[in-house]
Amino acid sequence: MSDDALLSIGELAERAGVTVKTVRFYSDRGLLPEAARSSGGHRRYGPEALDRLRLIRSLRTLDLPVPEVGRVLERQDALEDVVAGRLRELGSQLTALRWREAALRLLQDCSPDERVDRLRLIGAMAAPPSTAALARFWRRWLPPRLPAQLVSSILEQAVPQPPADPTPAQALAFARLHDFVSGPCDGTADAGAGVGTGQPEAHRRIEGYRPAVLYEGLSEAHALAAADLRARRAPREGEALDCFVSAHACARGTRDTPAFRRLLSGWLAADPRIDRYWQLAAELSGPSAPTPGAAHDWLRAALDDQIARTAA
Template sequence: MWSIGELAERAGVTVKTVRFYSDRGLLPEATRSSGGHRRYGPEAVDRLRLIRSLRTLDLPVPDVARILDHEDALEDVVARQLRAVGSQLAALRWREAALQLLRDCNPEERADRLRLIGAVSVPPSTAPMARFWRRWLLPARLPARLVSAIVDQAVPQPPDDPAPEQVLAFARLHALTTADCSGTGPCQPAAHRPETGFRAAVLYDGLAEAYALASAQMLAQRPPHQGEALDCFVSAYAHACRARDTPAFRHGLAGRLAADPRIDGYWQLTAELRGPSEPTAGAAHDWLCAALDLRTARPAA
């Protein structure tokens, strides 16, 4: 049996360290001397070295205790710590880009940018944008499945290693989606307003396919034109209001979409976050509207 000092010497640590782990139940003593002093057996050296190895990884004492009691707990603890470290690194990269943004801007821009950045949590959360879209879609009474699909497509994830410009775009998106829209006109798209006659669930189901087809054309760098993407786009609107796809319908749809307020600013900022390799739904919508305008303008020409 070794005293606390002898164990500390053999393990290469201080007496204070041995006492600390003993007091927290990580290093139980084997027995006590007649004078009440702690005594440890040879196995305590290996246990103490294992504790020190785990602690060098910054594992909390409760997690170390779990691993010592159950070896299979190591995998879960490591996975959780990796997630925590990843979140910390993301926060640091975000702060670095935000500081660079403030450092490199003009003095007259600094106060406004600081206000925008200060309103965003670190690491940044997409929850406000998701709430914005759910409020936007709520009046349409869409199925939960469809709402989730639209929100997943519409809400951009913050980059893992953002550039300063992307931090600014995300901060502006946060400001846009948390601002009160009362007093600025209709907050909902025309397809959600009952007087237009659209069946929103039918419309959104069809638009998803049309946007995917248009995105493929955009990635191929093709300008707006007639074809499958435009036909699918018009068909979605026609089915949504129980109409037929005719030249007259297309002409009326072009005028209606041109007058329908869209959140172009949202999609523009989203495009800055995602980059040109991933067209947004807003960009696909604009491409299709441009194709529709070309189609409806030809008879007049």
């Protein structure tokens, strides 16, 4: 290539509409190779450098980092992967911004007294929030030595996922849920208090008791009851209740009999509850996705109703 066809760094910058400093920056990082050097040591670029510099500018306009721009310049087929990765990053950033917006609206739309408590709740969470504290709560709450696959299935049902575009009410519900599970976890005593000291009878180490059998059966019973809840059916006898009772009976190595159902009703009535958790989880998931807590209450009500009608 003749020297007449080469461009100086100033000429290249002028044609591309950038500064000399910009051309030097990309050259020093290997994105814009020089064709030659003049006798005085000045950079010279071939005509193709102008198209390459314009491509670099276009990629940088998309806010791609310089190393990612280098990947695209080296391999044209890398553009699809780079764009997909950038879209994922932007999605995470947008979700974080939406959570910050919801948090700001929470602080805007409340009384001065409420603002102090809401600031405390919001300050304890990341944006977007993590479900790690909720998962830890359930791992401590569940009986020990459950199969890992079963624990994962329970967590999937019990831990609500933060919405990508939360309303202020959902942001407040998640903040309160995060606060609820962040205390000492030995169980919970009632619906309104935080974490307490008791745990269900089924979680205690009783000889011959099989908690894995119980939770496998409860998952099926809750799914059946959720269908009734979505259809707004009142608690009633049927497949869901039979599955629920059978899970408890099989875990204890006994049979489902009327006497066992009466005993089970009493055991469940005496168990500690985590109503506050399920209330806040329901505020996040909405009525179209009944929580396991709502399904459990429906099944208990169906059991108590059956026992009362049988006694009558």
